[in-house]
Every structure is written in C-alpha cells, then in structure tokens.
Amino acid sequence: MNNKIEWIALDWGTTHFRAWAMGPGGQILDHVKSDQGMGSLKQDQFEPVFIQQIEPWLAGRTNPLIAFACGMVGAKQGWIEAAYLSTPCTPPRNQQLVEAPTADPRVQVLIVPGLSQDKPADVMRGEETQIAGFLASMPTFSGVVCLPGTHSKWATVENGTVKHFTTFMTGELFGLLSKNSVLRHSVGGRGWDSSAFIGGVKLSMETPEQMGQELFAIRPQSMLHDLPANEARARLSGLLIGMELRATEHLWSSNDVCIIGDPKLAEHYNRALGFYNCQPTIADGDMMTLGGLHAVAVSALEQAS
Amino acid sequence: MNNKIEWIALDWGTTHFRAWAMGPGGQILDHVKSDQGMGSLKQDQFEPVFIQQIEPWLAGRTNPLIAFACGMVGAKQGWIEAAYLSTPCTPPRNQQLVEAPTADPRVQVLIVPGLSQDKPADVMRGEETQIAGFLASMPTFSGVVCLPGTHSKWATVENGTVKHFTTFMTGELFGLLSKNSVLRHSVGGRGWDSSAFIGGVKLSMETPEQMGQELFAIRPQSMLHDLPANEARARLSGLLIGMELRATEHLWSSNDVCIIGDPKLAEHYNRALGFYNCQPTIADGDMMTLGGLHAVAVSALEQAS
Numbered sequence: 027m028n029n030k031i032e033w034i035a036l037d038w039g040t041t042h043f044r045a046w047a048m049g050p051g052g053q054i055l056d057h058v059k060s061d062q063g064m065g066s067l068k069q070d071q072f073e074p075v076f077i078q079q080i081e082p083w084l085a086g087r088t089n090p091l092i093a094f095a096c097g098m099v100g101a102k103q104g105w106i107e108a109a110y111l112s113t114p115c116t117p118p119r120n121q122q123l124v125e126a127p128t129a130d131p132r133v134q135v136l137i138v139p140g141l142s143q144d145k146p147a148d149v150m151r152g153e154e155t156q157i158a159g160f161l162a163s164m165p166t167f168s169g170v171v172c173l174p175g176t177h178s179k180w181a182t183v184e185n186g187t188v189k190h191f192t193t194f195m196t197g198e199l200f201g202l203l204s205k206n207s208v209l210r211h212s213v214g215g216r217g218w219d220s221s222a223f224i225g226g227v228k229l230s231m232e233t234p235e236q237m238g239q240e241l242f243a244i245r246p247q248s249m250l251h252d253l254p255a256n257e258a259r260a261r262l263s264g265l266l267i268g269m270e271l272r273a274t275e276h277l278w279s280s281n282d283v284c285i286i287g288d289p290k291l292a293e294h295y296n297r298a299l300g301f302y303n304c305q306p307t308i309a310d311g312d313m314m315t316l317g318g319l320h321a322v323a324v325s326a327l328e329q330a331s
Numbered sequence: 332m333n334n335k336i337e338w339i340a341l342d343w344g345t346t347h348f349r350a351w352a353m354g355p356g357g358q359i360l361d362h363v364k365s366d367q368g369m370g371s372l373k374q375d376q377f378e379p380v381f382i383q384q385i386e387p388w389l390a391g392r393t394n395p396l397i398a399f400a401c402g403m404v405g406a407k408q409g410w411i412e413a414a415y416l417s418t419p420c421t422p423p424r425n426q427q428l429v430e431a432p433t434a435d436p437r438v439q440v441l442i443v444p445g446l447s448q449d450k451p452a453d454v455m456r457g458e459e460t461q462i463a464g465f466l467a468s469m470p471t472f473s474g475v476v477c478l479p480g481t482h483s484k485w486a487t488v489e490n491g492t493v494k495h496f497t498t499f500m501t502g503e504l505f506g507l508l509s510k511n512s513v514l515r516h517s518v519g520g521r522g523w524d525s526s527a528f529i530g531g532v533k534l535s536m537e538t539p540e541q542m543g544q545e546l547f548a549i550r551p552q553s554m555l556h557d558l559p560a561n562e563a564r565a566r567l568s569g570l571l572i573g574m575e576l577r578a579t580e581h582l583w584s585s586n587d588v589c590i591i592g593d594p595k596l597a598e599h600y601n602r603a604l605g606f607y608n609c610q611p612t613i614a615d616g617d618m619m620t621l622g623g624l625h626a627v628a629v630s631a632l633e634q635a636s
Contacts, residue, residue, distance in 0.1 A: 142551070142555060143551075144555070146544075146548055146551075146552075147548060147551040147552045147554075147555045147556050148547075148548070148551045149550075149551045149554060149555070177513070177547060192544050193544065193547045193548075193551070194543040194544050194547060195512065195513075195543055195546050195547045196543060198512050198513065199512075199543075199546075202507040202508070202511055202512060203507070206507055206511060207500065207503050207504075207507060208482070208500075208503065234539050234540040234542070235539040235540075235574070235577040235578050236578055237539070237542060237574060237578075238499040238500060238501060238504075238571075238574045238575050238578055239451075239497050239498065239499050239578055241500050241504075242453075242482060242498045242499060242500045243451055243452060243453070243498075245454075246447070246448075246451075246452040246453045246454045246498075247451075247452045249452075249454060250447060250449070250452045250454070251452050266543075269540070269542060269543045270543050272540040273540050273541050273542075273543055273544055
C-alpha cells in the first residue's frame with residue numbers, strides 16, 4: 027500500500043490530531059487519529075508525535091512523503107507559526123504554505139496559514155481550509171458560510187474571496203455551561219428535545235437582552251418544575267445558537283447560506299435557520315477539510331513534478 | 332469572653348464557611364472562616380466541621396450556644412433542607428427556622444429558609460438574609476435591591492415584602508470565561524481599566540444581540556492589536572454586567588436602587604449605573620448578612636427567654 031500513498035492530509039487542532047493517507051484521485055487509503063492536540067504539546071514534541079502516528083505509512087517507501095497540514099499546528103504556540111493571511115483574500119494556496127522544521131528525511135510537513143481580519147479584529151485557523159474545500163467544489167458560490175463549532179465562524183464569500191468573517195463563542199460557552207457551571211446539575215446526559223431547542227432559539231432571537239436570566243432560569247426550572255434534562259440541554263443549546271443567529275440575521279436572511287461542520291451540529295443550525303425560512307445547504311466538515319488540503323496538495327505536487 | 336457570647340452568626344455557602352461570635356447589642360466578639368463550603372461536604376460532616384471551627388467559643392460555657400445560619404447549608408444537599416418560602420413574602424422570620432440535627436448538647440443550629448418564586452421559576456439562599464438585614468435598617472424602603480455575585484439577584488421590595496426577583500449568571504460567567512475559556516490568555520492578572528469597563532457596559536446596553544461576538548473579540552484584539560490584559564479583563568466584566576443592566580433597565584431606571592454586596596463588586600455596578608444616571612445606595616454584603624441574622628436571632632432569643 028505505502029507506495030500508493032501520494033500525500034498525507036493532516037488536521038491538527040488544539041485538542042485533536044487526525045491524519046489521512048491519500049492515494050490517487052483523492053482516495054483515502056488509511057486514517058489515524060489521536061487526542062494529542064497542539065494544546066498539550068511543546069514545540070519539540072510535534073515531530074515525534076507526527077512520526078509515531080504515521081510511521082506505518084513510511085515503511086518500504088522510496089520517496090519522502092509530504093503532509094499538508096491545517097489548524098492550530100500553525101499557531102505561534104504550534105509546530106511553526108504560519109502567519110495569517112489578511113482578509114479580504116482567497117483561501118490559502120500552495121505558494122503560501124510554511125514548512126515545519128523536521129529532522130526525519132522521510133517526511134516534509136507544509137502548513138496552511140490561517141486568516142486574520144484587522145477590523146473588527148478576528149482570526150481563524152482550520153476553517154479557511156474548509157472554505158477552500160467548499161470553494162473547490164462550488165467555485166461560483168456567493169453568500170455566507172457558517173462553520174459551527176467551539177468558536178463558530180460566519181464568513182461572507184464572493185468571487186472566490188473571503189471578504190469578512192465573525193467569530194462566536196457558542197460551542198465553548200455550551201461546553202463551559204453544561205459541564206462546569208451550576209447548570210451541569212440540570213442538563214446532564216446526552217438527551218435532546220427538538221421543540222425545547224427551538225424554544226430556546228426563539229427566546230434569544232426575540233429577546234436577546236434576556237440571555238443572562240434565561241440561562242440561569244434552567245436551574246430553578248429543573249429544581250422547582252422538574253424540567254427534564256434532555257429539554258434543559260436542548261434549551262441551553264437553543265439559547266446559545268439563537269444568540270448567534272440573532273447577531274447574524276443580516277447575513278442569513280438575504281444570502282445563500284452553506285453550513286460546514288459536524289453533521290449533528292450542522293443539523294441543529296439547519297433546523298433553527300429553517301424555522302426562520304432560511305434553507306441552507308450542508309457540507310460535511312471533515313470532507314471540506316480534506317477537499318481544501320487536496321486542492322492545495324494537487325497544485326503543490328504538480329508544481330514540484 | 333465565652334460567657335459574653337449570646338449567639339453565633341453563620342454564613343455557610345457552597346464554597347465558604349464564616350462564623351461570628353456575637354455579643355450584647357450585636358457586638359462582634361470573634362470571627363472564624365474556612366473554605367469548607369457545603370459543596371464539598373456530606374451530610375454527616377456538617378456538625379463535625381461546625382464544632383471544630385467554633386469549639387474555642389464553647390469552653391467554660393454554662394449554657395448551650397445557638398447558631399443562626401443562612402446560605403446553601405439549608406439546601407437539599409446541605410445539613411438539613413430548610414424548605415423555601417414562596418414570594419411574595421416577607422424575609423424569613425424566627426418562626427420559620429429549621430433546626431439542624433446535632434449530637435453535641437453544647438450547640439443548637441437554626442437555619443434560615445431561602446426564597447423561591449413559581450413563575451418565572453427562581454430561587455435564592457443567603458440573599459434573603461441580606462435583604463432582611465437591609466430592611467431591618469431601612470424598614471420603609473420601596474424599590475429594587477441588586478445583589479451582585481456569582482448568581483446576581485435583582486429583587487423588588489415593597490412594604491417589607493419581596494415581591495419578585497430575577498437571577499443572572501453574571502459572576503459565574505465571568506469566572507468561567509476568565510479562567511476556563513480561550514479568553515484566559517487575554518484577561519490574565521487582576522488589573523482593571525475603568526473606561527474599558529464602561530465601554531463593555533455600553534456595548535451590551537446598546538447591542539445586546541452582539542454579545543457572542545463581542546466576548547470572543549477580546550481574544551483577537553489582544554492577539555492582533557495588543558489589547559492590554561487589564562483592559563480586556565475590565566471589558567469582559569463590563570460586557571457581562573452590561574447584559575444584566577440591559578435586562579433590568581425597567582427596574583433601575585424608575586425605582587430607588589440599593590446594591591448589597593462585596594464593596595469592590597458593588598462599586599463596579601455603581602459606576603455602571605451612575606453612567607446611566609442611576610444613583611444607587613450601597614450596603615456592605617457581610618454587614619447585611621449579620622444584620623439579617625441579628626434580626627432573626629433577637630426575636631428568637633426574646634421569644635425563648
């Protein structure tokens with residue numbers, strides 16, 4: 027198998043490491059993942075972790091293997107800093123890759139830079155590659171790309187260019203509130219209730235200024251009125267996603283929208299937007315990451331050959 | 332000294348234990364505190380912890396000593412549940428105290444019940460005693476009492492009665508965001524910047540729907556534009572307090588307001604309200620707790636004698 031591997035796709039974020047062995051025509055030959063995210067590594071640990079994870083792919087090869095990487099691995103605290111490109115700009119291309127220092131001659135690692143915006147100040151690392159993957163498949167798309175997650179991004183895209191983007195702490199707030207706040211006693215488990223979710227979205231859309239009290243209210247409603255945990259959990263998610271939708275209404279109410287992300291989370295956003303008569307298209311986050319790295323890899327490997 | 336102690340004031344919350352040895356006329360004879368909050372104790376540990384803390388006050392006494400207690404010690408997971416009184420109601424009186432089970436004949440422990448509200452569902456434990464202390468000193472007050480903290484409360488008070496109250500997660504959100512979120516890299520230290528604080532308050536008062544993005548924006552502003560940590564910290568606090576003030580504007584814009592709390596935190600609220608031409612009076616939180624327990628103790632001890 028190993029001589030069929032043409033390149034490695036590497037998505038290395040704060041809390042995860044994921045690598046794919048890519049064959050001809052974008053075929054996935056193998057896949058490894060681990061929780062050795064950049065957040066827990068010192069600079070000199072990146073190469074050993076990388077080699078350890080992908081070592082089986084190196085055996086018996088005659089040529090060095092190139093990895094194309096995106097995510098926080100290119101942050102200042104990562105393997106090597108891949109300085110941001112400034113918006114408005116096209117998603118990163120092969121000429122803008124930054125090579126990580128490696129001692130092992132069997133590998134080369136090229137990192138995709140993130141995007142930054144001057145006013146209002148904002149940054150992304152990883153999502154630019156998903157946008158690149160999306161634009162590789164939909165080159166004429168004009169509209170808004172929503173990338174839900176720990177730090178959700180909303181990017182306006184026109185003529186293949188990222189014009190502007192905004193970040194929301196929605197996912198991180200959900201994690202903190204559901205695991206570390208007093209609400210953890212009320213939203214336990216992994217249950218879900220669709221109408222409680224939409225109820226939360228509506229509350230935030232209609233009265234965003236009530237956010238602070240609506241969040242706490244989940245606790246006494248479970249104590250005094252036996253609010254079930256799955257309803258409480260879905261309401262909390264709806265309140266937070268609703269705040270994000272309230273702030274981005276000017277974007278999704280009058281533009282084509284594509285949601286790129288984890289399928290389950292994307293479906294929550296889709297449901298909430300659908301309630302307000304917005305019909306987004308949905309693209310799988312991992313596939314868009316691979317698509318973006320593929321676009322970069324193909325042009326880099328063509329240039330090199 | 333010990334025979335001069337008339338009763339013990341006990342403020343026992345989720346994360347703290349504080350007891351005062353009270354003498355004639357409300358004089359404070361001694362004071363102990365510890366971090367043995369109810370959140371870390373099982374039911375059978377309350378009496379041993381209590382005795383250990385106040386044991387020096389028991390030596391050489393001829394009469395048993397009564398402690399009047401408020402806070403989460405009276406929650407279901409506390410020493411014994413002191414069932415909530417339902418609003419509208421006057422603050423708890425001595426007839427409504429609940430006696431905790433004790434094996435040691437030298438002490439008796441009476442717990443003040445909290446308040447609950449049916450619609451919208453809400454609860455308090457500890458703040459009702461501060462309101463009682465405030466009303467003991469200002470019996471004719473009509474208006475709004477603001478009790479900032481981990482879970483800030485806003486209570487409307489009329490003719491000595493708590494009519495209604497609302498809770499906000501302001502303090503808990505500040506703690507989670509400044510210590511556990513990505514913002515921790517930007518808001519470190521204990522610094523403060525008054526104009527950044529007011530800037531945050533204004534943002535939330537004027538555009539509460541932008542909250543989600545304004546919170547995250549602190550991070551890229553410190554990364555790209557070198558926003559100093561003290562400004563970032565004060566802005567974060569201002570954004571969160573501003574959300575609370577936006578939601579309570581109908582209360583503070585047209586009523587007398589008293590802030591009861593930690594002096595430093597109360598001063599932040601005072602500054603923010605003052606910016607909007609509201610001039611609250613300020614009362615010290617500990618003094619109000621002692622005042623509330625004193626009011627209960629005096630009438631209970633009179634009745635007993």
